[in-house]
Amino acid sequence: MRTPRLGSVPYLNARPLIHGLEASLEVPAVLARRFHVGDFDAALLPVFETLSLARPRIVDGFGIGSVGPVHSVIVAHRQPLERTPEILRDPASRTSVNLLKILLSDHLRLPIPLVNHSEDPLAARLIIGDPAIHFQKHRDPAWQIFDLGKSWFEWTGLPFVYAVWTLADDAPPHTADLLRQTARAGLAALPEIAAGEPDPPAALHYLTRSIHHPFALSEREGLHAFRQCLISQKLLPPGAGQPIYV
Numbered sequence: 001m002r003t004p005r006l007g008s009v010p011y012l013n014a015r016p017l018i019h020g021l022e023a024s025l026e027v028p029a030v031l032a033r034r035f036h037v038g039d040f041d042a043a044l045l046p047v048f049e050t051l052s053l054a055r056p057r058i059v060d061g062f063g064i065g066s067v068g069p070v071h072s073v074i075v076a077h078r079q080p081l082e083r084t085p086e087i088l089r090d091p092a093s094r095t096s097v098n099l100l101k102i103l104l105s106d107h108l109r110l111p112i113p114l115v116n117h118s119e120d121p122l123a124a125r126l127i128i129g130d131p132a133i134h135f136q137k138h139r140d141p142a143w144q145i146f147d148l149g150k151s152w153f154e155w156t157g158l159p160f161v162y163a164v165w166t167l168a169d170d171a172p173p174h175t176a177d178l179l180r181q182t183a184r185a186g187l188a189a190l191p192e193i194a195a196g197e198p199d200p201p202a203a204l205h206y207l208t209r210s211i212h213h214p215f216a217l218s219e220r221e222g223l224h225a226f227r228q229c230l231i232s233q234k235l236l237p238p239g240a241g242q243p244i245y246v
Contacts, residue, residue, distance in 0.1 A: 019186030070149030
């Protein structure tokens, strides 16, 4: 059997799921493009990219999620959110942008525009991944933090799933089992993974308290709820199919 070609996001929250594996590391937008052109047999894709596929084949068992505050998908704002003039997008992830759109429109009822460029000093910023953690650790107290994972959970009572292992149609048949086996070993090695970070206690706290790696029934429900929100706002492309769990 050939070794599966794997791609992953480069963030700390993904490391338990690729622990000991060889994987190409790319920011979410680039990872999705490379998956679409056939570079990978499996990729730890942001869920919006997975849900946009005609045949989204999701590896059951493990992913990247949160049940409440996630600390790595945030909006940093200087004004109260209801007085924020605009929010600067993070171009790295369409999942976070679309989650923010849904929370602003359906949950908070705040018509704040999301922009690609801004010269307004009061503009807020969507920040994801390790840069979001770093920003909060070193931020000026004038910045307030809106945590998207927390807001989603307060609204729905469900986990939010940010990324899942997504299989190409021609992936080797043992790929899903290999990824589940790797995840179990990686979660058993969390102290070792955290020890390689600049601040090991903070990294371990993040991996054990903020990030939720199991993917089971409640996570499926959270993913389904997000998919229904995307459909209701016509954010998914035509032809996007129902998830298939393998």
